[in-house]
Amino acid sequence: MSADGPGDPLAVPYRTGTPRAVVLVHAAAGALACLALGHTLWRGLSDPGIALAFGALIAVGELARGGSAPPARGGAGTLPGDRESAPLGVAGALAYALLGEVGGRATSHGVLQAVAVVVAAGLVGLVPHVALGRGPALDHIARRVLTVGFAATCFQPLYTTGRLAAWIGNGSYYICYLLGLLALTALCDAVLAAALARARTGWPYGPLLRDELRSLLGIGSAICATGLVIALATAVAGLWALPVFCLPLLLTQLSFRRYAAVRATYRQTIASLARATEIAGYTPQGHARRVAVLSRAVGRELGLGEADLSVLEYAALMHDIGQLSLVDPVTGGATAGLPPAEQRRIALLGGAVVRRTGVPAEVAMIVERQADPFRDQPLPARIVRTVNAYDDLAGGDGGPGGTLRALERLRLSTAQDFEPRVVEALARVLARPFGAL
Amino acid sequence: MRQLSVAAYAYIGCAVLAAVGCAVPAALPSASTPWPTVGLLAVLYAACERMRSCPLSRALARGARSGGAPGHAEGMPPRWGCPVLLAGVFLLPPAAAALAVLPGALLSRTEERAATARRVWHAAELALAARAAAEVFGAGGSRAVLAPEFPYALLPAAAATTVFCAVLAALDGGVLIAAERHPPRTAWRGLLLRSLAPHLVHGLAGLMMAVLWRSSYGPPAALLVLLPMYISCWVFAQYHRERAAHQATIRALVQAVDLKDRYTRGHSERVGRASVMIARELGMAEDRLDVIRFAGILHDVGKLGVPTRLLRKDGPLTPEERRVIELHPEYGHEIVRGIGFLGEARAAILHHHERMDGTGYPYGLRGREIPESARVVAVADAFDAMTSTRSYRRARPVAAAVTELRRSAGAQLDPRMVRALVAALARHGWQPEVVTAGTEGPAVPPPRPALHRHPAPEAGPVPGTAALPGTATAPHPGPAGGER
Structure with a gap:
């Protein structure tokens, strides 16, 4: 929320340096890509027209990708499309991997050519993004190379040798096989994505995988279905199917982008509203933002999923809104020192404001209950209460001494005010190096 | 049906x-x-x-739900x-x-x-x-x-x-x-x-x-x-x-101002409406109209930064207090700075108290140096302040307000914007009492003594408007009194 204008105000910096798991995934994907490209250059393209059409589709999908670098994880990401910023590109890549024939005529591109086309088209689509100074999002490309390689390996050899047709024929069972294969591919991709995120951020693996799987239900299933439909329709109707079916998908992608844009401005507005108390002098500079970032980290430490985390974040941002209706500011903005009845009154006033903002009702509920004894509170309210008190006690910049003293004070009040579990999670989060929040 | x-x-x-x-x-x-x-x-x-x-979409929508999305x-x-x-x-x-x-x-x-x-x-x-x-x-x-x-x-x-x-x-x-x-x-x-x-x-x-x-x-x-x-x-x-949730949040920003300064209830919404009327009359593009509307709605958001005791003070303000109140455009700009889509609305919020002759605040810009959006909002603000009832005086009829606006055009307000507002009023009329949904709250503002908190305009370039809240016509020293 500092001076960097309309950017994501709550983004969390990444851990510096590259963890071993990431290096491993990148190396595997790089090796596969090099092998595929080398093999294709050596042997020449088979069916160049088809390869070109699908390559163009993937490149267009990549070009239409939204502006933000894909792993925007510091922020609230209930949007299932956060995970995949170029659905059209992914669907095209999957379709090419699962393409057995075009207009009734069998194709002859193998596994390696499929990977090579996906890599080449992806690189072409990347050029403008790199030119504009956005990161190349290597994690996404690595994941895509590996998943496409996996899907093509499970399909192409079986199909071209005719064994698939001999086993299950060309009707409904064939569709079922493809669906099962796609489900498996998506599952592997989710596991891989969660592992990468875990390695990069150090967050617990379970909730990350759960979020990936949940996003699979939304945009993930649509991408897989689209890839499959493109492959089947091309097999039946020839390359004509590509533009016809890609138009609806392109529209989906555009509406996803609009959705993401309006979501981003929504977050900016909430953050501005939260900052109002700081500008009014009720709370110290940066208090709302610090509480939001720390609450998110503590919530993640306690295993909350992405949807709960975004509710928690909104509540943490707006927890002091109630102070706006006070005629005189509380000294230092620290509500933690007020008598409980007064704290509760401010919390109720804040809830009344939050209820009008259009955020989920849970947020207002958390804001209202933030001053209750922890046994009466839902978990997010306990987190907000603890982190808020910590920030008040540690006095913003903290420093090692302030941090320890504040934690000690919190631990002394775990009988009634703060839940011990939350305080310990906070201590664990604070013990980490800064970037790992 | x-x-x-x-x-x-x-x-x-x-x-x-x-x-x-x-x-x-x-x-x-x-x-x-x-x-x-x-x-x-x-x-x-x-x-x-x-x-x-379906249950699937409901599960996905958890956490992305909005309370205030009427109609959808x-x-x-x-x-x-x-x-x-x-x-x-x-x-x-x-x-x-x-x-x-x-x-x-x-x-x-x-x-x-x-x-x-x-x-x-x-x-x-x-x-x-x-x-x-x-x-x-x-x-x-x-x-x-x-x-x-x-x-x-x-x-x-x-x-x-x-x-x-x-x-x-x-x-x-x-x-x-x-x-x-x-x-x-x-x-x-x-x-x-x-x-x-x-x-x-x-x-x-x-x-x-x-x-x-x-x-x-x-x-x-x-x-x-x-x-x-x-x-x-x-x-x-x-x-x-x-x-819809986003727009509700914008409204919430405005309502947070109402929490502090209760007697300008509905003012922001009406200024937004009047600003759009002016902008449409000037032939601005549709997406710019949206931005202008937000500029009008949010123009006083900086009052969040002014101590409540000062906003609610009865009786004349000291020069020191006036200076604090005059900070509100800068506070407002500071609050909305992070909201990317507001664009030129941010400039309007910062400069809506500038005057054409350069005696306004915060920067004393003059004439065309003042951003266009700020000139639009200034006229809309002045108009609504005159035509709405405040605790210390009754509302004026639209015709009287128009005469007043015409008189202050040039020195205080941009004549082009005034002409546009007058033309728009002639075409569409004005319903001051329309209050959009969502501004309900404590229904009746607390009664205030009908005090004249706005010092008479000694030698103001536009005598007459200085006593009107929202117009800020009084020259230095003391324009802030006119703001309220």
């Missing part, structure tokens, strides 16, 4: 009779109706209609099952296409009021449209759905979709006149244009369904087409919900 009139019943009755006439031939023994296909499509469409708010119900926009209907049009003989529509439409969820009439009407119009579209598609060569001739199916499919959409639009316009008592001149306005593009996209999906249905892969492959369409519609609905 309130109490349905006789005309509405007659209109719907005619449509039902026509629809029955369209669909019945399919049931005759002589017709070679492909019953399995009809049955499957009917079940599919019914499932689509029932699934408007949960779940899908209506008729996301449209590709199924159009696939039926492309696959079936005309009468059978009309028949396949009926179960789904009759089972659909609809509003509480006059639910049965709505369902029957919905079924009848869809059956008529499906029949008409199928006739057109049949004339254009229905065999083209078979794969090798696929490109040739595109044109008849587009024609059939257009007819489908046109029939629906025509019938909808009719029912607006008969049941909702719309005037006939405006009933059809925009109906076709608005719905044609989405229908054409759905038509492509329907065509793809039809092609896959007839292919060796069979109906299961066709079913897969629906998943991306479903997600697309879901995202669209989410987008609208999120947008």
Whole structure:
């Protein structure tokens, strides 16, 4: 929320340096890509027209990708499309991997050519993004190379040798096989994505995988279905199917982008509203933002999923809104020192404001209950209460001494005010190096 | 549909009779109706209609829900099952296409009021449209759905979709006149244009369904087409919900100001409205109007940064206090700085107390140095301050306010903006008491002693307006008093 204008105000910096798991995934994907490209250059393209059409589709999908670098994880990401910023590109890549024939005529591109086309088209689509100074999002490309390689390996050899047709024929069972294969591919991709995120951020693996799987239900299933439909329709109707079916998908992608844009401005507005108390002098500079970032980290430490985390974040941002209706500011903005009845009154006033903002009702509920004894509170309210008190006690910049003293004070009040579990999670989060929040 | 009139019943009755006439031939023994296909499509469409708010989408929407989204119900926009209907049009003989529509439409969820009439009407119009579209598609060569001739199916499919959409639009316009008592001149306005593009996209999906249905892969492959369409519609609905939530949050910013300064209730909304009137009169583009509206609504958001005790103070303000209040444009700019889409509205918030002669604050810009948006908001602010009732004086009539505005044009306000407002007022009038939804709260502001807190304007360039809150006409020292 500092001076960097309309950017994501709550983004969390990444851990510096590259963890071993990431290096491993990148190396595997790089090796596969090099092998595929080398093999294709050596042997020449088979069916160049088809390869070109699908390559163009993937490149267009990549070009239409939204502006933000894909792993925007510091922020609230209930949007299932956060995970995949170029659905059209992914669907095209999957379709090419699962393409057995075009207009009734069998194709002859193998596994390696499929990977090579996906890599080449992806690189072409990347050029403008790199030119504009956005990161190349290597994690996404690595994941895509590996998943496409996996899907093509499970399909192409079986199909071209005719064994698939001999086993299950060309009707409904064939569709079922493809669906099962796609489900498996998506599952592997989710596991891989969660592992990468875990390695990069150090967050617990379970909730990350759960979020990936949940996003699979939304945009993930649509991408897989689209890839499959493109492959089947091309097999039946020839390359004509590509533009016809890609138009609806392109529209989906555009509406996803609009959705993401309006979501981003929504977050900016909430953050501005939260900052109002700081500008009014009720709370110290940066208090709302610090509480939001720390609450998110503590919530993640306690295993909350992405949807709960975004509710928690909104509540943490707006927890002091109630102070706006006070005629005189509380000294230092620290509500933690007020008598409980007064704290509760401010919390109720804040809830009344939050209820009008259009955020989920849970947020207002958390804001209202933030001053209750922890046994009466839902978990997010306990987190907000603890982190808020910590920030008040540690006095913003903290420093090692302030941090320890504040934690000690919190631990002394775990009988009634703060839940011990939350305080310990906070201590664990604070013990980490800064970037790992 | 309130109490349905006789005309509405007659209109719907005619449509039902026509629809029955369209669909019945399919049931005759002589017709070679492909019953399995009809049955499957009917079940599919019914499932689509029932699934408007499915558990999956609700699970996904958790955490992205909005409380303040009036008008936009949960779940899908209506008729996301449209590709199924159009696939039926492309696959079936005309009468059978009309028949396949009926179960789904009759089972659909609809509003509480006059639910049965709505369902029957919905079924009848869809059956008529499906029949008409199928006739057109049949004339254009229905065999083209078979794969090798696929490109040739595109044109008849587009024609059939257009007819489908046109029939629906025509019938909808009719029912607006008969049941909702719309005037006939405006009933059809925009109906076709608005719905044609989405229908054409759905038509492509329907065509793809039809092609896959007839292919060796069979109906299961066709079913897969629906998943991306479903997600697309879901995202669209989410987008609208999120947008409504965002606007509610903007309002909440304004209401937070009301918490502190209760007696300017509704002022922000009205300034937003007046600013848009001026901007529209100046011929600004539609998306810029939005920004100007937000500029008007948020112009006083910086009062959040002014101590409440000062805002509520009765009696004259000391020069020191006045200086603090004069900081509010800068506070406002500081608050909204992080909101990217506000664009030039941020400049308007910072500069809405600048004066044309350069004696305003915070920077003392003059003339064209002041951003255009700020000049618009300044006029709107002055106008609303004069025409609304404040605790210390009654509202003035619009005519008096206009005279006053004309007098301050040049030194304080931009004459071009004043002329635009006057022209807009002459054209559309002004309803000061309109308060938009969501501004309810403590209904009556606390009574304040009717104190004249605005020092008389010694040697003000525009005598007379200085005592009007919102105009900030008083020269230095003491313009802040005029602000309140």
